[in-house]
Amino acid sequence: MKNLKLLFILFFISLITVGCFEDLDDNPISTKDLNDFVWKGLNRYYLYKDNVPDLADDRFTASEYETFLNSFTAPEDCFESLMYQRQTIDRFSWITDNYIELQQQLNGTTYNNGMEFGLVRFSSTSNDIFAYVRYVLPNTDAENKGIQRGMIFNAVNGVSLNLENYRQLLSPNNYTINLATYNDNGTPEIEDDFVVPTNTSVNLTKSPYTENPIFIKQVLQVADQNVGYLMYNGFTRDFDSQLNDTFNYFQSQNIQNLVLDLRYNSGGSVNTAILLSSMITGQFTGQTFATQQWNSDIQSQLDPNALIYTFTNNDDGTPLNSLNLGKVYVLTSKSTASASELVINCLNPYIEVIQIGTATTGKYQASITLYDSPDFSGQNINPTHTYAMQPLVLKTLNAVGNTDYIDGLYPNFPAKETYGNLGTLGDPDETLLAIALQHIVDTGKMSLQPFSNLELVGDSKDFTLTKNRMYIDGK
Incomplete structure (x- = not known):
C-alpha cells in the first residue's frame, strides 16, 4: 500500500541468520558504543523526543556526551533513562539483546x-x-x-x-x-x-x-440471520491472505452481522489492521483510516499526504473480500491492545461499533525496530552484537482526531468472563458472545451478567517480545 511507504523512515526488515555473524566473543562491543546506538536511535525516532531534555540535539557538548554514555553500565539502563513518563504515557517502548528472536516472533513464531x-x-x-x-x-x-x-x-x-x-x-x-x-x-x-x-x-x-491468528471462523444462525463470528488473536502479516479467505467465506454465507472477537488480541501490524477494517466495510476505499503523528523533527520532514492511512480495496493488488457492513460487534478485554484498538477507534467515525467486554489496554502508539546500522534499518547491521530497540515512534489519530485513550476504549456493554464457568469459545451461550447475539436478536434489550471486579494482571503473551505491539512495516 503506497501510503504505508514513508520513504526513508519505513524499511523492510532483513532476514538475518546466526551464521552471518562474526564470533561476538572475538569482537566484543563496548557498553559505551551500545549506549551511543541507544541515544542516537532515540534522538532520531523517539515519539517523545521533544519531552526528554537529554534527547535534545544540543543537549551535550562532545565531552558531556562522552560522560553521559559512560555513566551507564548497561544499554538497558541508558534506554530507560531516556523514556518519557514510563508508568503512564510510554509503557510500551523496549530494548532487546536478541533481535533474531524478535524477528521470529514478528512472523508469528x-x-x-x-x-x-x-x-x-x-x-x-x-x-x-x-x-x-x-x-x-x-x-x-x-x-x-x-x-x-x-x-x-x-x-x-x-x-x-x-x-x-x-x-x-x-x-x-x-x-x-x-x-x-x-x-x-x-x-x-x-x-x-x-x-x-x-x-x-x-x-x-x-x-x-x-500461531495462526484466525482461531475460530464460523457462521451462526440467529433469529433468521446469518451471524459471522471471528476470533482473531493477532495482526500477523504472514496470515493476511488467510484473513481475506475468511471474509470470502463470510461473503459466501451472506452474513448480516459480524462478531469480531479481539478479547485476547494484543496487536501487531498496522497494515493488517487497515486490511481487516477494509474487509469489514468496503464502502470507504480511499477515505482516511488514521493519521500519524511523529516527533516534531520527523513530522516537519514528511509530506502531509504520507501521514495518512486510507481504507483500501486490495492487498498489494489482490482484491479484498469486503462485507460493506454498517455495524460490527467487537468483544474486548484488558488484553485487547494496539492494532486491535486501532481497528475499533478508526472504524468508529464510519460505522456503528458495539463494544462488549471490558476496557482495552490503551495503546494508541506504534513502533519500529531500530538496529545498530548506519540508518537504523535491517541492512548492514553491526555484527558484534544483537541488540535492537522497539521505541514508540508515532501515535495514531482516527478520522475525527480521537487519540490518547490512555485508559483504554470503554465498552458499550460492560461484561467479563466468569472464571469459574468460561464456556466454550464460539458457543452461542458463551458469556460475551451471548451478549452480542442477544443484542442482535432483541435490538438492544440487554440482560447483562453481574460485573466482576477481579483484576486481570497479565497473560501468557507477557512472555513474548511482541505483546501490545502495533508496528509499521514496508509492505
Missing part, C-alpha cells in the same frame, strides 16, 4: 507450549494470583496433555503464584502447573470466592510454534 492463559488476583490488596486457561493451540504439548479452556492453576512447580514470582515461574521452556478449582461459594459476589488446589499437575514443554 514463538516458543510456546500451547496454553494461552490469563492471570488474575482477587483484589488490589492481594499479591496472590491464579491463572485460567483461555484457549489451547492445536498440535501443541498442552493439547496433547489434555489442557482445556477453563482449567485453573494457582501454582507452578509446587510454588504458589504471586505478583513477584509469576514471571520467573512461567518463563522457562519447561514447567509443571498445579491445577486447582474455582469456587464461587454459591453466591454472585466475589468477596467469598476462592481457589482450591487439587492433587493434579501437568508438565508442559515449549517448542517453536507459529
Whole structure:
C-alpha cells in the first residue's frame, strides 16, 4: 500500500541468520558504543523526543556526551533513562539483546507450549494470583496433555503464584502447573470466592510454534440471520491472505452481522489492521483510516499526504473480500491492545461499533525496530552484537482526531468472563458472545451478567517480545 511507504523512515526488515555473524566473543562491543546506538536511535525516532531534555540535539557538548554514555553500565539502563513518563504515557517502548528472536516472533513464531492463559488476583490488596486457561493451540504439548479452556492453576512447580514470582515461574521452556478449582461459594459476589488446589499437575514443554491468528471462523444462525463470528488473536502479516479467505467465506454465507472477537488480541501490524477494517466495510476505499503523528523533527520532514492511512480495496493488488457492513460487534478485554484498538477507534467515525467486554489496554502508539546500522534499518547491521530497540515512534489519530485513550476504549456493554464457568469459545451461550447475539436478536434489550471486579494482571503473551505491539512495516 503506497501510503504505508514513508520513504526513508519505513524499511523492510532483513532476514538475518546466526551464521552471518562474526564470533561476538572475538569482537566484543563496548557498553559505551551500545549506549551511543541507544541515544542516537532515540534522538532520531523517539515519539517523545521533544519531552526528554537529554534527547535534545544540543543537549551535550562532545565531552558531556562522552560522560553521559559512560555513566551507564548497561544499554538497558541508558534506554530507560531516556523514556518519557514510563508508568503512564510510554509503557510500551523496549530494548532487546536478541533481535533474531524478535524477528521470529514478528512472523508469528514463538516458543510456546500451547496454553494461552490469563492471570488474575482477587483484589488490589492481594499479591496472590491464579491463572485460567483461555484457549489451547492445536498440535501443541498442552493439547496433547489434555489442557482445556477453563482449567485453573494457582501454582507452578509446587510454588504458589504471586505478583513477584509469576514471571520467573512461567518463563522457562519447561514447567509443571498445579491445577486447582474455582469456587464461587454459591453466591454472585466475589468477596467469598476462592481457589482450591487439587492433587493434579501437568508438565508442559515449549517448542517453536507459529500461531495462526484466525482461531475460530464460523457462521451462526440467529433469529433468521446469518451471524459471522471471528476470533482473531493477532495482526500477523504472514496470515493476511488467510484473513481475506475468511471474509470470502463470510461473503459466501451472506452474513448480516459480524462478531469480531479481539478479547485476547494484543496487536501487531498496522497494515493488517487497515486490511481487516477494509474487509469489514468496503464502502470507504480511499477515505482516511488514521493519521500519524511523529516527533516534531520527523513530522516537519514528511509530506502531509504520507501521514495518512486510507481504507483500501486490495492487498498489494489482490482484491479484498469486503462485507460493506454498517455495524460490527467487537468483544474486548484488558488484553485487547494496539492494532486491535486501532481497528475499533478508526472504524468508529464510519460505522456503528458495539463494544462488549471490558476496557482495552490503551495503546494508541506504534513502533519500529531500530538496529545498530548506519540508518537504523535491517541492512548492514553491526555484527558484534544483537541488540535492537522497539521505541514508540508515532501515535495514531482516527478520522475525527480521537487519540490518547490512555485508559483504554470503554465498552458499550460492560461484561467479563466468569472464571469459574468460561464456556466454550464460539458457543452461542458463551458469556460475551451471548451478549452480542442477544443484542442482535432483541435490538438492544440487554440482560447483562453481574460485573466482576477481579483484576486481570497479565497473560501468557507477557512472555513474548511482541505483546501490545502495533508496528509499521514496508509492505
